[in-house]
Amino acid sequence: MMPIRPSERFITGFTKLVGVEHPIALAPMGGVVESDLAAAVGNAGGYPIMPLSWSGQDIIATELQSLSAKTNAPFAVNLCLDRPQDARLELCLSYKPNAVHFFWGDAAPYVSRVHAHGALVIQTVSDSEEAKRAVAAGVDALVAQGWEAGGHVRSTIATMSLVPAVVDVAGSVPVLAAGGISDGRGLAAALCLGASGVVLGTRFLATPESAAHKDYIAHLIAADHGDTLVETDLYNVGWPKAQHRVLRNALADRWLAEGRPDNTSRHRAGETVAQRGEARIRTYQSTTPHREMTGEIEAMSMWAGQSVGLVNTIEPAGAIVERVTHEARTILRSISLDSASRV
Template identity: 75%
Template sequence: MGTKTIRPAIPTPFTRMVGVDHPIVLAPMAGAVESDLAAAVGNAGGYPIMPCSWSSKETIDTELANLRAKTDAPFAVNLCLDMPQDARLEYCLSHRPNAVHFFWGDAAPFVEHVHANGALVMQTVSTSKEAKRAVEAGVDVLIAQGWEAGGHVKGTVATLPLLPAVADAAGSVPVLAAGGISDGRGLAAALCLGASGVVMGTRFLATPESAAHADYIAHVIAAQHSDTVHETDLYNVGWSNAAHRVLRNALADRWLEEGRPDNQTRHRSGEIIAKRGGNSITAYQSTTPHHTMTGEIEALSMWAGQSVGLVNSVDPTGAIVDSIMAKAHAALRLP
């Protein structure tokens, strides 16, 4: 079981609701977030969201049990609603998470059941209209995801204009900002715009606790703000019609230069480029480069947000949380 270190806190409605010290939430990056990274964020006083959307019952049971063994911090589980999740929801609820986070869909049909199981409901939204509907349905926490975010991004509005609009629609419901935030200045700005905390993914990729492949992490560290692309039909094998932001690479550049050809005619279509255990990964497959993968890591979907230019080194998760909080205090001129 990890031990929390003491850092100057910035209490918000969100931190008080879930019982954590800091308004820093770990994004549920499937393939990069496993129990080690989630526990490290929890032990540093933040709030981890565990990715469970594509996991088997055995994986969910193992990862959530491992997380419980490494930290007593509260945590949420993430489920993507672009596919049926009723069975996974039951698996997750059996582990008594603090909250269930629903992404890419409407949480309303699940609110009553999740509440009856003693958990909060979180939902990612990309418009103020979605925010209003979620609040009316009884969702407890909203995540306003801006277009700058890495990975899969449903909306087309940037975080800066989206966040205050969602905060206005949310009323007393806490709102978390996601997209384009990698340090304490971003946290401070989000708080000033009405957020109750931030969700961060890209920054936590470059940590010793991350499950991401070392080559992927190296590309994240080397990247600049302009080195990402936002597309719908690039890494669409396995999850089609889902917009996403990834680092540019040779595969993506050729696809763009050739005018975004379809899945049947594009370069290397169907070709196996990597493996994870006994599983083969083809070109353009939607899958995070995991540390156990072998093959052409650079050609895989290296998810990253536009704040990637602020990620310049591999640092322990606890040190990152320390830095975020120190910079937020300085930016807000807090003692």
């Protein structure tokens, strides 16, 4: 990979706000983004967001210390507001993140507290009304997460329509596009829609630095665009009533064929499918397959976005940041007014 020349860099509202070289953020992905992957993205000039919503205090401390030992790059911490996060927020702030990124709820009650610690506030939104409220509450950047996205997704709107709608109400607040983006074409398109950058999740799962289980990565590489499902009551053990996008598997196909039976009557309800040390993972549990797990990985919640169709190799995270930037720059240069008028 050729290093990116300064003249090829995209300088956007987001890169200036957070102080990174490239408008590419590593999506917080609970259970699989650990300090190795975050540091690789940060050291390549991208923006890592550490998922800490379910982590115990000891893990938060270990992961954030470990990240600081591996990189000086700015980073954000991610907290999902489907549960109380006060204690985690306090601990995270003591590690001086560049920003706190909130998902699945309203960041408003936390804005002044985070700002008082010198950190920025980022909120993921799923429609323009939520974006308006977040901007009015004083958030510093928005993530517009479209329906194509992997993992938990609130929106029912596709990224292509959502991003410009959010940009239109965001004013000077930078917007990142998330969902369905795996390469430079996606970055170029997002910038054309008015975004200040992109958040990549599924693409970064298939990297040597990711903590995803090797069988999960193999399924991602083998999968095509049409191989994901978006459901609310499928992997609902541990996180009920939350829409999510995952790879199809035999367990999901049977559940659909049987008419989406409830948690008590469905096939293999309550059985253990995998283990990590002493911890047992049950069928239909909302848990990302980690490399230290053993068991039936294929039966677990293998979160993936529709962008999985463009994930065909394991590629180092830093090379992804460089490639996506190069590709987007090449595409945007190649679209001249002449070629556009011939279309």
